[in-house]
Amino acid sequence: MTKSPVLVLGARSDIGKATAHAFASLGHPIQLAARRAGTLEADRSDISLRYNVEVSLHEFDALDIQSHNSFVDHLPELPEAAVCVVGLMGDQSENERDLEAATRVMRSNFEGPASILAALANCFEERGYGTLVGISSVAGERGRATNYVYGSAKAGFTAFLSGLRNRLAQKGVHVVTVLPGFVATQLTEGMDLPAKLTAQPEEVGKAITRAVEKKQNVIYVRSVWRLIMMIIRNIPEKTFNRINI
Amino acid sequence: MKLSGWGRYPILEANIHAPRNVAALQEFVRSEPTLIARGNGRAYGDSAINSAATVTTCHLNRMLAFDPETGQLTAEAGVLLGDIIAAFLPRGWFPIVTPGTKFVTLGGAIAADVHGKNHHKDGSFRSCVDWIDVMGASGSVARCSRAENPMLFEYTLGGMGLTGIITQTAIRLRPVETAWICQTIHPVRNFKAAMDMFEANQGATYSVAWIDCLAGGADLGRSLVMFGEHVRRDDLSETHRQMPFIVPKKPKRKAPFDFPGFVLNGLTVRTFNALYYRAGSRKAGQQLVDWDAYFYPLDAILEWNRIYGRKGFAQFQCVLPLDSSEAGLSALLKVISKAQAGSFLAVLKRFGAQDSAFSFPMEGYTLALDFPINAKTLRLLTELDRITLGHGGRFYLAKDSRMSAETFAASDNRIKAFRAERKDNNWRDAFASAQSERLAL
Numbered sequence: 314m315t316k317s318p319v320l321v322l323g324a325r326s327d328i329g330k331a332t333a334h335a336f337a338s339l340g341h342p343i344q345l346a347a348r349r350a351g352t353l354e355a356d357r358s359d360i361s362l363r364y365n366v367e368v369s370l371h372e373f374d375a376l377d378i379q380s381h382n383s384f385v386d387h388l389p390e391l392p393e394a395a396v397c398v399v400g401l402m403g404d405q406s407e408n409e410r411d412l413e414a415a416t417r418v419m420r421s422n423f424e425g426p427a428s429i430l431a432a433l434a435n436c437f438e439e440r441g442y443g444t445l446v447g448i449s450s451v452a453g454e455r456g457r458a459t460n461y462v463y464g465s466a467k468a469g470f471t472a473f474l475s476g477l478r479n480r481l482a483q484k485g486v487h488v489v490t491v492l493p494g495f496v497a498t499q500l501t502e503g504m505d506l507p508a509k510l511t512a513q514p515e516e517v518g519k520a521i522t523r524a525v526e527k528k529q530n531v532i533y534v535r536s537v538w539r540l541i542m543m544i545i546r547n548i549p550e551k552t553f554n555r556i557n558i
Numbered sequence: 559m560k561l562s563g564w565g566r567y568p569i570l571e572a573n574i575h576a577p578r579n580v581a582a583l584q585e586f587v588r589s590e591p592t593l594i595a596r597g598n599g600r601a602y603g604d605s606a607i608n609s610a611a612t613v614t615t616c617h618l619n620r621m622l623a624f625d626p627e628t629g630q631l632t633a634e635a636g637v638l639l640g641d642i643i644a645a646f647l648p649r650g651w652f653p654i655v656t657p658g659t660k661f662v663t664l665g666g667a668i669a670a671d672v673h674g675k676n677h678h679k680d681g682s683f684r685s686c687v688d689w690i691d692v693m694g695a696s697g698s699v700a701r702c703s704r705a706e707n708p709m710l711f712e713y714t715l716g717g718m719g720l721t722g723i724i725t726q727t728a729i730r731l732r733p734v735e736t737a738w739i740c741q742t743i744h745p746v747r748n749f750k751a752a753m754d755m756f757e758a759n760q761g762a763t764y765s766v767a768w769i770d771c772l773a774g775g776a777d778l779g780r781s782l783v784m785f786g787e788h789v790r791r792d793d794l795s796e797t798h799r800q801m802p803f804i805v806p807k808k809p810k811r812k813a814p815f816d817f818p819g820f821v822l823n824g825l826t827v828r829t830f831n832a833l834y835y836r837a838g839s840r841k842a843g844q845q846l847v848d849w850d851a852y853f854y855p856l857d858a859i860l861e862w863n864r865i866y867g868r869k870g871f872a873q874f875q876c877v878l879p880l881d882s883s884e885a886g887l888s889a890l891l892k893v894i895s896k897a898q899a900g901s902f903l904a905v906l907k908r909f910g911a912q913d914s915a916f917s918f919p920m921e922g923y924t925l926a927l928d929f930p931i932n933a934k935t936l937r938l939l940t941e942l943d944r945i946t947l948g949h950g951g952r953f954y955l956a957k958d959s960r961m962s963a964e965t966f967a968a969s970d971n972r973i974k975a976f977r978a979e980r981k982d983n984n985w986r987d988a989f990a991s992a993q994s995e996r997l998a999l
């Protein structure tokens with residue numbers, strides 16, 4: 314029995330790779346999409362050899378909005394599921410001074426990911442099935458001094474995903490929002506993150522396959538984050554302004 | 559961060575780096591005056607620690623190509639043997655040589671030139687290595703094989719990371735028809751009988767013995783000698799034959815916390831005795847055992863190294879030349895049995911002939927056992943060193959964490975040549991571990 318492919322957008326990231334491994338281990342062929350896709354050749358052979366599945370590479374730039382429809386048209390096969398891992402943390406203090414940098418962060422976390430998922434959504438809708446997964450962030454749940462440019466873009470993306478889910482719910486297309494708390498990736502390497510709150514990329518990958526299979530709507534990967542964010546969201550603005558988290 | 563080997567002794571503070579690709583590794587190697595490569599940290603002591611810079615291959619872990627005609631797999635050095643089995647056993651392939659844990663990297667297996675239960679027949683890990691890519695201090699990578707850069711090839715196999723960093727390798731796997739091993743267990747009265755059993759069964763693919771170190775007198779070296787063969791598909795039962803590579807899944811258990819040492823010793827002795835009398839009463843019973851239970855019984859208990867408690871433990875492993883094996887084993891076992899302080903189970907294995915630049919194995923008998931770290935066992939270990947030296951034996955660096963430079967130098971006449979090569983090729987300044995410093999390599 315051959316399964317249909319899963320597309321991973323932003324495949325060079327640790328979360329993207331782990332997600333690709335998780336779907337491949339279930340027998341899905343994999344489409345890896347990234348900037349400079351050619352540099353993923355070793356990952357292509359690795360996934361293909363480990364799980365005995367087809368893996369293809371696709372050049373993809375989330376910021377090149379104009380190319381998105383044609384990117385989807387040129388995929389060898391419309392995937393069963395697509396996972397968008399693309400994101401850009403940026404540097405908050407730089408973002409405060411440099412509007413161009415801030416815009417780049419906003420576009421990379423919101424505009425780009427929303428645009429490609431929109432293009433895929435229309436094709437999935439027409440086909441009548443499929444799953445779209447967006448990696449947003451708990452940072453989008455409440456703006457904080459330390460990363461609100463990134464957080465605001467993720468907030469936009471989270472709202473986009475929930476709206477898309479709402480729109481497609483009756484059309485056979487499911488949308489999963491992933492709000493990982495801390496994840497031990499290249500991005501957070503060297504940061505001193507609390508082990509109990511920090512997921513491994515493999516955990517995120519597995520959680521995504523489960524969410525797709527069980528049609529979950531919003532997942533936090535480590536469930537304590539649901540509680541943490543509920544508390545953070547409910548701190549009154551006055552108090553919030555006096556604390557630093 | 560704090561770093562140690564599998565024995566959790568010694569624990570050293572070290573800067574650790576985890577490059578994502580060969581280019582990043584290259585940049586790192588060029589910028590650090592001294593460093594050592596680290597695989598999955600399964601060596602027991604301080605072989606894979608350099609306080610100034612330890613570089614792990616955990617992200618260099620991709621499989622690159624496989625040729626189903628020859629069974630040749632090309633992969634990055636950080637790929638785990640367990641991942642290779644997970645990917646290729648269902649397609650009918652298994653490592654030609656494997657140590658007693660599947661959680662080792664290819665780089666670690668090559669650097670220690672590890673051996674398995676089939677050493678007498680198939681040799682050490684080198685037997686399956688077609689070529690390796692080794693990064694030198696300048697960051698440039700040399701392809702090494704028996705034909706190309708043979709000197710670097712020879713010294714990197716068994717060279718404990720002291721010749722450079724292995725980035726990639728091509729190894730060959732063996733075709734197997736099933737995931738099962740047929741195991742035969744023979745209880746024998748003492749170590750001499752165990753040796754006779756090994757000698758009489760040179761044709762067996764796998765062989766190993768467990769020794770009960772508590773037994774003394776005429777029972778000195780009371781053992782279970784175990785042989786194993788890959789099972790052919792036709793020899794499986796009807797149900798297994800349908801799915802020859804499917805074995806029952808076992809739950810992974812975790813050693814819950816730092817056990818005091820006596821718990822494990824009590825457990826192992828009880829297991830040993832149970833097997834001894836059961837196998838004895840069944841008269842060398844044959845059993846069908848799945849690959850995981852057969853090759854990696856300890857892997858089923860994750861983090862079992864914590865069982866020895868906070869102070870950690872040391873493993874002693876030596877090899878004695880064939881002609882002095884009987885006398886040497888007798889002397890070693892006597893001291894161990896008298897001390898009644900060490901681990902109560904030891905592993906004995908017959909090595910086949912091997913002639914290599916710096917690898918551990920040579921023809922003869924190898925004995926391995928664990929000790930919790932304390933003043934008494936450290937003294938006992940020194941005594942075992944002395945006996946080993948007295949019988950012309952040598953020591954396995956992948957297990958060592960405490961030997962002195964003098965003992966080491968006296969154990970092996972190849973050390974001088976290795977030191978000279980390290981100096982002449984500028985390996986000595988660039989690649990060093992806490993172990994190589996301790997042993998003045």
Ligand SMILES: Cc1cc2nc3c(=O)[nH]c(=O)nc-3n(C[C@H](O)[C@H](O)[C@H](O)COP(=O)(O)OP(=O)(O)OC[C@H]3O[C@@H](n4cnc5c(N)ncnc54)[C@H](O)[C@@H]3O)c2cc1C
Nearest residue numbers: 597598599600601657658663665666669672673718719724
């Ligand atoms: C439960 C258990 C059972 C074992 N059984 C056996 C056995 O039966 N037979 C046997 O031979 N050994 C055995 N060992 C020892 C083990 O196989 C070796 O220590 C092996 O080297 C560990 O591999 P690693 O990837 O964890 O390497 P590490 O422990 O991280 O490193 C070991 C050595 O390899 C070097 N190294 C690692 N990667 C590279 C690289 N890419 N390039 C250059 N050098 C590198 C390091 O510098 C170090 O000197 C056992 C160990 C355990 C814990």
Ligand SMILES: NC(=O)c1ccc[n+]([C@@H]2O[C@H](COP(=O)([O-])OP(=O)(O)OC[C@H]3O[C@@H](n4cnc5c(N)ncnc54)[C@H](OP(=O)(O)O)[C@@H]3O)[C@@H](O)[C@H]2O)c1
Nearest residue numbers: 323325326327328374375376398399400450495496498500
């Ligand atoms: N790590 C965490 O703690 C954490 C927590 C919550 C959410 N997240 C989210 O998880 C996702 C993955 O994060 P990560 O930690 O793995 O960090 P990462 O390594 O920075 O991953 C981000 C990925 O997005 C890709 N990307 C950025 N801009 C792109 C563009 N214009 N076109 C195509 N790809 C682009 C990057 O590709 P290149 O390799 O080409 O640069 C990179 O692979 C991100 O969305 C992040 O916001 C992470």
